[in-house]
Amino acid sequence: MVDPVAESLLEYRKLFPSLEDCVHLISHSLGCVPAQAKEDLGVFFDLWQTKSITAWSDWLPEVDRAAERIAKIISADAGTVIMHQNVSGIMSVLASCLEYTPERNKVVYEALQFPTVSYVWQAEQRRGAQCVLVPSKDGITIDTDAMCAAIDEHTLVVPISHVVFSSAYIQDVKKIVARAKEVGAHVILDCYQSIGTVPLDVIDLGVSFACGGSVKYVCGGPGAAWLYVRKDLIEQFSPRVTGWFGNEAPFAFTMPDQSYADNVWRFMGGTPAIAALYQSRAGQKIIGDIGVRKIREKSLAMTQLCIDWVDELGMKLNSPRPAEQRGGSVVFDFVGAADVCRELNRRKYFCDHRPTAGIRIAPHFYTKPSEIELFFGELKKIRSGAGR
Numbered sequence: 277m278v279d280p281v282a283e284s285l286l287e288y289r290k291l292f293p294s295l296e297d298c299v300h301l302i303s304h305s306l307g308c309v310p311a312q313a314k315e316d317l318g319v320f321f322d323l324w325q326t327k328s329i330t331a332w333s334d335w336l337p338e339v340d341r342a343a344e345r346i347a348k349i350i351s352a353d354a355g356t357v358i359m360h361q362n363v364s365g366i367m368s369v370l371a372s373c374l375e376y377t378p379e380r381n382k383v384v385y386e387a388l389q390f391p392t393v394s395y396v397w398q399a400e401q402r403r404g405a406q407c408v409l410v411p412s413k414d415g416i417t418i419d420t421d422a423m424c425a426a427i428d429e430h431t432l433v434v435p436i437s438h439v440v441f442s443s444a445y446i447q448d449v450k451k452i453v454a455r456a457k458e459v460g461a462h463v464i465l466d467c468y469q470s471i472g473t474v475p476l477d478v479i480d481l482g483v484s485f486a487c488g489g490s491v492k493y494v495c496g497g498p499g500a501a502w503l504y505v506r507k508d509l510i511e512q513f514s515p516r517v518t519g520w521f522g523n524e525a526p527f528a529f530t531m532p533d534q535s536y537a538d539n540v541w542r543f544m545g546g547t548p549a550i551a552a553l554y555q556s557r558a559g560q561k562i563i564g565d566i567g568v569r570k571i572r573e574k575s576l577a578m579t580q581l582c583i584d585w586v587d588e589l590g591m592k593l594n595s596p597r598p599a600e601q602r603g604g605s606v607v608f609d610f611v612g613a614a615d616v617c618r619e620l621n622r623r624k625y626f627c628d629h630r631p632t633a634g635i636r637i638a639p640h641f642y643t644k645p646s647e648i649e650l651f652f653g654e655l656k657k658i659r660s661g662a663g664r
């Protein structure tokens with residue numbers, strides 16, 4: 277039976293003309309480009325060309341406009357989101373807000389963390405942090421009780437992923453936040469793998485900070501990452517990783533010390549990457565307009581279809597089966613998967629491969645069920661050595 281929600285979302289395909297030229301199952305890594313992004317980048321360019329330095333009066337407000345578009349998707353209050361270039365930079369800003377003492381120096385996160393986040397916190401050990409990594413028993417899931425047990429009175433911060441990049445496992449954030457609150461620790465939630473495909477309500481989750489980007493399910497391309505700061509925490513922190521756009525009056529050019537803005541801009545650094553914000557407009561608007569609940573409903577049906585194919589072809593599933601644990605992608609492995617992935621991409625069946633995890637694919641709101649069939653059909657052909 278055709279699901280009416282899934283079917284109605286196919287209306288949006290016309291905004292993504294490049295879908296007609298490929299099978300795009302790579303939205304967990306790079307969302308498809310909306311045609312409007314080219315127009316919006318053109319607007320950025322025209323402003324530069326026609327208005328020169330006075331373009332800043334249009335460009336700078338785009339930071340807050342992008343933040344508002346993100347706030348709508350993550351259910352954040354106005355004035356609690358600021359734009360950055362990437363999650364690595366955001367993590368460094370947040371780490372620079374913290375001071376470690378012998379009594380409170382633990383940084384607890386899952387061993388399946390996205391490496392860039394881990395690199396930032398491991399480097400914090402030079403400043404007195406003690407990182408505790410909670411292992412995964414099966415390489416797919418993370419035991420919430422083990423996470424909670426690792427969080428104790430010495431824990432300062434818990435920087436975790438909402439959805440694990442290599443397995444699409446959804447962490448039980450509420451439980452982890454409850455434990456962190458009990459001991460006075462902050463949770464930083466990296467939502468890169470959830471925003472745009474798993475409904476997000478940062479206030480309801482109760483996290484201190486959340487961050488992510490626009491590259492993946494948001495279809496906004498690189499350079500438009502975002503940071504959410506819980507309202508009551510904004511003025512409590514003064515990042516050492518800072519810059520003049522974090523100042524209360526950047527154009528007053530006061531010297532020599534930083535005097536932080538009294539709003540979320542205090543988490544900013546130097547000149548914002550404006551072109552990326554124009555480029556990200558269309559994707560952010562489309563996701564906000566559709567609403568992630570509908571996207572999730574379709575995603576669950578489509579990922580189940582993918583899992584059925586993985587089982588049918590006798591491959592090893594490396595992502596969770598239960599719907600409530602499943603993010604937007606499906607991960608599976610077999611001998612020679614990396615080579616098959618390369619060939620699939622050469623044939624424009626877009627997917628990726630991660631060491632020890634296998635091939636990752638992600639249907640999105642614009643995916644037709646027939647494309648899943650085409651994808652696995654092609655994979656089967658390549659595996660059997662046919663059709664080269």
Ligand SMILES: Cc1ncc(COP(=O)(O)O)c(C=O)c1O
Pocket residue numbers: 361362363364365390392393437439440441466467468469489501
């Ligand atoms: C969970 C997660 N965090 C972070 C990133 C990327 O971080 P950055 O924006 O620093 O490139 C990715 C993927 O690119 C990711 O999957």
